[in-house]
Amino acid sequence: MRFPLVVIAASAVAAAALAAVTMMPTANSAEKAAEKLKVGFIYLGPVGDYGWTYQHEVGRQGLVKDMGDKIETTYLENVPEGPDAERSIEQLVRSGHKLIFTTSFGYMDPTLKVAKKYPRVNFEHATGYKRDKNMATYSGRFYEGRYIQGQIAAKMTKTGVLGYIVSFPIPEVISGINATMLGAQSVKPDIKVKIIWVNTWFDPGKEADAAKALLDQGADVIMQHTDSPAAMQIASARGAYAFGQDSDMIKFGPKTQLTSIIDNWAPYYDERVKAELAGKWTSTDTWGGLKSKLLVMAPYTNMPDDVKKMAMDTEAAIVAGTLHPFKCPVVDQEGKTVECKNGKNLEDGQILGMNFYVKGVDDKIPGK
């Protein structure tokens, strides 16, 4: 149970302060401020979660730094997913924001609804699949990084058991588990994974408890699809290995973190805001991965050189397009081969809507 709290962070104030420092206020500065493009952000967690929301905030701060003289930014944090998010999005529209980023899957329908209501405002929704002429989508091919993590984990485990902490059974999470497993199996075919669903994106205590439970049951490499660095810290205290999530979490486990999939939204935000400023914004569908550098792997640390080399080779192969984590044949849990339309790998649509486990995952998708 998370208490919903909407904090209006008037970062515009910060931007204004910055402007005041960098250039002496002149008589027409107020006039200039009125012409600035207002860019709004809706955040799922607190900006200090050091994970998902934090990375979006890094992107926003990048915008302020690069284009602080042309734009004004505002964010609303801790906005619960679901219908109620509509109010927060509309609040940004009413206060004059012309480009609004809604940064979590659960804002999809509310964003679409507000977008239909205000055709002259442009919207960008992260990790969803519904678009409109003034609503674009963007997301990361997180499964690419997960495949590399699976390979590393299989090399580093001594017990042959990986521990995986997950939030909600949505396709992004399921495809992450599958990609990890396929990567791990490519190194160690009999690898096992223990999965714990914590039913939350963010609860450091619960994430820590889950990590403890996994370690107590014999897992020795921990990975997560939740947002806080708690699991990393527990793994660090127990002398196990772990992967960071969304941001580089090496601070929380200098001897623990193997790598981390870093969401690198900043260049995308820059590009989209520039397009908006130039009046060239169009509704697009961006699904970037390692190649477009929307995802960046944190340095490969705490592993022998041969494992490091393997990881870098895999990364290079994914970037070059010679390796696809979901290359055919993909076999599901029951042993059935998944339909392969183009003969080479699963298509984007199949990955975006993934709702099955690959062979070797000993778990049941909740609610399925």
Added chain:
Amino acid sequence: MGLLEAIILSVIAASTPLLLAAAGELVTERAGVLNLGIEGMMIMGAACGFAGAHFTGSVIIGAVCGILAGGFMAALFAALTLGLAVNQVAAGLALTIFGIGLSGLIGAGFVGERIETAPHLHLPLLTDIPFVGRIAFGQDGFVYMSLALVIGIWWFLYRTRAGLILRAVGDNHVSAHALGYPVLRIRGLAVLFGGACAGLGGAYLPLAYTPFFISGMTAGRGWIALALVVFASWRPTRVVIGAYLFGAVTILQLHAQALSLPIPSQFMSSLPYLATVVVLIAISRRRGLAGSAAPASLGLVFVPDR
């Protein structure tokens, strides 16, 4: 270390912050004040506790800062509800929202910082006893403090004159006032005590559980503590049982999943709340028999006639 031992250790750690906060709220409610701001007081305790430990390197100073922060929040609540006779429910909810926001502001500078966790007790021979040793003699100070606290509260409520007066204030503030007891002052002290306990419970999270601060890290534990007081039907001994039961269900459902037991995780997560509902039904069905000690004046505003 066996799996059972590991599970028990995790359960104790998960239960302790709940127990600390619930024990404090129990005293507050026995004095007739319903403080819904536990979550806000806990998260402030977490932020200030971390700040204190980070600057001084001392867990004890961190814990003291947590207690003071919780007490400060409780003082605000007391000023509103007792001093200005504001509605307790509204003031409590406001306290939670305020606490989450303010703690985020205080903690913003500490994101990504780490501290050392509270040391665990180690008695040369006793702690080394297999199984029992680490469970009974290898905990951190907070665990022993939480249990001592409950014993102290029990003794205070049922074995001292002051405790009797506090309960009288909670059960019928008009009579207590007529007898000449300072109702508002007694309630004020009970609120402060509850805040201090919640602050300590919150401080437990960054000082002993996960040694870093992140805004919103209490993640609803304050609300569970609130439910625990009802679950315990306002009796200190039952608070211990309830806290450990909540902690046990939380931890066991994680282990059940890791073992791939075919129980839906969502169902397991909802069990503690289901138990609270059952207890509430039991209380209302068998008032008196079930031994509920619900204070009769709970949540009522009292303005002394002058």
